[in-house]
Amino acid sequence: MPKPRIVAIDDEVEFIDMLQNYFVPRDYVIDVAIRGAKGIELVKEKKPDVVLMDLKMPGIDGDEVLRLLQSMQPSPKVIFITAYDDGGKTKARLLKMGAHACLDKPLPSLKDLEEIINKAAGG
Amino acid sequence: MAGLIWTISDLLVAITCAIVMFILLKYGSKKEHYLWAFFNFILVIWGGGTFLAELTKNSNIATTLWRIALVGAVPTSTVCYHIIVVLGGLRRQKLLKIFYAYCIVLCSAILLGLAGMDIVYINNSFYQLQAIDLRFKIAAVIWVIIIALSMYELSRLIHKSYGSERLQYKYLLVGWLTGFIGGGINALLMCGIKVFPIGNILVCIYCLLVTYAILRHKLLDIEIIIKKSLVFAGLLAAVFAILILPTILIQEYILRTASFVGRIIGLAISGLIIILTMRRIETFLINVTDRFLFQKKYDYKELLKTFTSEVLTVLNLDELMSLTVDKLDDIIKLKSCAVLLFDEEKQQFNVMASHNLKDPSVKLIRPDGIVTFMEETHGYLLMSELKKKKLTIPSTIQEIIDKLNAELIIPMVMHEDVIGVLSLGKKKSDEDYDQDDLDILLPLARTLAIAISNAQLFVELSKTQADAAQKEKMAVIGTLSAGINHEICNPLGIARGQCEAFLLNIKDGLYKAKSTEELLTKAKEIMAKVIKETDRATAITKKLSGFAKPSKGESELIDVAKEVDEVMGLVGYELKLEKIEVEKHLHKDLPNIFVDRKQFQEMLFNLIRNAGQAIVEKGKIKITAQHKKDKMIIDIQDTGAGIPKDKINQLFNPFFTTKDPGKGTGLGLFIVRQVVEKNGGRIYLKETNVGEGTTFTLEFPVATPEYVAAMKVAIAKEQAQIAK
Numbered sequence: 141m142p143k144p145r146i147v148a149i150d151d152e153v154e155f156i157d158m159l160q161n162y163f164v165p166r167d168y169v170i171d172v173a174i175r176g177a178k179g180i181e182l183v184k185e186k187k188p189d190v191v192l193m194d195l196k197m198p199g200i201d202g203d204e205v206l207r208l209l210q211s212m213q214p215s216p217k218v219i220f221i222t223a224y225d226d227g228g229k230t231k232a233r234l235l236k237m238g239a240h241a242c243l244d245k246p247l248p249s250l251k252d253l254e255e256i257i258n259k260a261a262g263g
Numbered sequence: 264m265a266g267l268i269w270t271i272s273d274l275l276v277a278i279t280c281a282i283v284m285f286i287l288l289k290y291g292s293k294k295e296h297y298l299w300a301f302f303n304f305i306l307v308i309w310g311g312g313t314f315l316a317e318l319t320k321n322s323n324i325a326t327t328l329w330r331i332a333l334v335g336a337v338p339t340s341t342v343c344y345h346i347i348v349v350l351g352g353l354r355r356q357k358l359l360k361i362f363y364a365y366c367i368v369l370c371s372a373i374l375l376g377l378a379g380m381d382i383v384y385i386n387n388s389f390y391q392l393q394a395i396d397l398r399f400k401i402a403a404v405i406w407v408i409i410i411a412l413s414m415y416e417l418s419r420l421i422h423k424s425y426g427s428e429r430l431q432y433k434y435l436l437v438g439w440l441t442g443f444i445g446g447g448i449n450a451l452l453m454c455g456i457k458v459f460p461i462g463n464i465l466v467c468i469y470c471l472l473v474t475y476a477i478l479r480h481k482l483l484d485i486e487i488i489i490k491k492s493l494v495f496a497g498l499l500a501a502v503f504a505i506l507i508l509p510t511i512l513i514q515e516y517i518l519r520t521a522s523f524v525g526r527i528i529g530l531a532i533s534g535l536i537i538i539l540t541m542r543r544i545e546t547f548l549i550n551v552t553d554r555f556l557f558q559k560k561y562d563y564k565e566l567l568k569t570f571t572s573e574v575l576t577v578l579n580l581d582e583l584m585s586l587t588v589d590k591l592d593d594i595i596k597l598k599s600c601a602v603l604l605f606d607e608e609k610q611q612f613n614v615m616a617s618h619n620l621k622d623p624s625v626k627l628i629r630p631d632g633i634v635t636f637m638e639e640t641h642g643y644l645l646m647s648e649l650k651k652k653k654l655t656i657p658s659t660i661q662e663i664i665d666k667l668n669a670e671l672i673i674p675m676v677m678h679e680d681v682i683g684v685l686s687l688g689k690k691k692s693d694e695d696y697d698q699d700d701l702d703i704l705l706p707l708a709r710t711l712a713i714a715i716s717n718a719q720l721f722v723e724l725s726k727t728q729a730d731a732a733q734k735e736k737m738a739v740i741g742t743l744s745a746g747i748n749h750e751i752c753n754p755l756g757i758a759r760g761q762c763e764a765f766l767l768n769i770k771d772g773l774y775k776a777k778s779t780e781e782l783l784t785k786a787k788e789i790m791a792k793v794i795k796e797t798d799r800a801t802a803i804t805k806k807l808s809g810f811a812k813p814s815k816g817e818s819e820l821i822d823v824a825k826e827v828d829e830v831m832g833l834v835g836y837e838l839k840l841e842k843i844e845v846e847k848h849l850h851k852d853l854p855n856i857f858v859d860r861k862q863f864q865e866m867l868f869n870l871i872r873n874a875g876q877a878i879v880e881k882g883k884i885k886i887t888a889q890h891k892k893d894k895m896i897i898d899i900q901d902t903g904a905g906i907p908k909d910k911i912n913q914l915f916n917p918f919f920t921t922k923d924p925g926k927g928t929g930l931g932l933f934i935v936r937q938v939v940e941k942n943g944g945r946i947y948l949k950e951t952n953v954g955e956g957t958t959f960t961l962e963f964p965v966a967t968p969e970y971v972a973a974m975k976v977a978i979a980k981e982q983a984q985i986a987k
Contacts, residue, residue: 154757154792161789162764165773223752224840245749246756250763 144189144261146170149179162250188216189261195222217260275467277310295349302342308335325390333373338366340409351420394454403450410443442469566594580718584616592618599668599688625666632660637674638681644672647695671696675712732934750803754796761789814861823888824849830867838875848887856895857966858942869935870899877903897961905953
């Protein structure tokens, strides 16, 4: 099975860097963007299996982006990774809207993330 | 001249004694009062008789008058003894009867001319009594013996008595000794023994002493002395003296031969003087009586005035305590004084301010007798009263009283609770506290209780305000937690992920192709990144904890631009997430201001945070700082919802909020204003328009060297007062 293609959107350059450090040696195709708009362009262009995205970024609204991504053909699986915590309200809403997963920063383990990504791409 | 003094002093004795007698008969209520009146009556007979006897030139009349005068003098010693017996509650009835019987016999003998005496014309001016044989001398010796006995009994009474009673007895002893020595000198003269004739003057001094004691020290408990009767008596004496003096002077020295004409002229001059001086004498007498005899009433007035205007209005508890002690001490003239306050924590009364206590560390502990008594009865404890009632005081309580040096202990009651105790020592004058004192001191203690309670509430209030400010700050930090969480968790997540990725890559054999050197370089890279991220997380944590700590309350020179940046470090990310743009117009080279750094950050934080919350979706916050004359003006402008007109007046009220429940305690602006004012600044709403936005302005004096120096002096003063 080919490795899932990933697009990661996060305004934290270091976070993106970290993801690349992990996924690139494992032969994943991972494209990154540090701005929301650029990220969406990237998704349109690369048609990834999975999108990793920070929920709270300047100029980005999670709900809106999710809707946009879901409207695409084919629509990627969306995994939110965020340090934002409002008691789980936003998380629940996004999951209900069809987000594949919502993960907290810091991530418990990159291995877990990898598993989730694979599961998302496979399912 | 000696004869003249002699005559006039006799008159003065008669007048003074007559006045005392009059007062006693009018206001007296006890047996000793009437006895005292009788004593004065016989002295009036003596003084009046001798005065008249010395005036007359007729030897027959002089003889009769001298006999009458002696009838007054003889019983003085016996009546004196009688008074002492009554005062001391002694049982000497038989002896008294013998003395009185002897007096009657002797007086009868004198009146019948059987007492061995005669009169001589001396100094070429008046008739004087003279003893002619042993009978008179024996009578005089017996008179002296009875006096000696009286004085012995009196000195024993003094030894046994206490407080003001003791003082009164002392006055009596001194008075009587003076008087009787005077009488004794007269008797010696009459017996032909040459001594300096100051007897009558001493008798006069006796009269004055006793009168003074009656008025000033309540001798014989005659409390009510009507001022007018005293002024009247003084006037009477003055008029008499004026009337007699010129008459006698003229008669004696100027018109000795023409005695009748002399008297008329003398009288005329006297009349003139009286008419001219009457008013002045009266005013003078009123002033003198006011000042020396009724001084206490003035003290009361002063006490009330001082306390209502100077003491009870003080809100600083320590100052109130020490002022109370000082002023009570000053006005009532106390030997010692203390104010004790109840310590809720330790359940005891501690000395808060005191003067001249034996042991200032004395404590009244709750189950102690004194405390229980006051809590149950709300009543006072007056030592002299307890002693009079012959109540035995337990030694533990006596110990506390001794430590307090207390004579009068009054509870300070507020809402049925004894919040403190006023402990007054003896008066310096040794007078006892009487009803008049209690009538003013008890209400004063109640009023003091209110003032103390106010001061205590004030202390608590400022503590509550500080607490509220801190709570508000923590609440606001709580609302920031999302943003702050992001700022902490992001770097931690990155640091963790970088390490994990590296380790997993090695474990999974992904780095097999790399040389050791390459791996080392990779590891170095990752470590550098981890350090960078950890520093990021540390910085925000430091900022947060620094902000959350209560301020030390110390002013320092502050660079406004730097503090704005500092606060933006805390709120910036949150604003960014809310899509709020922050625009800073901080003019270069702004002068410093002199404020508490933390409190200044708090103000900015609250105002910027409020501005952010006023903006519903997207917007701008503009922070402007500019220097105008000697003021630093900081505007915080938002493009938010604005404040409705009907809410503007409530803006700075506590608990007023336009935010959703849970988003703000409403204490924000209320506390901000308090903090701003505490730092010498001003905050106001500059402009607000519904739907357009709001501008708040902070205004602080520029920290010129003069301003800083003045503030430092003010702070030092405040601290000195707190320390005091």
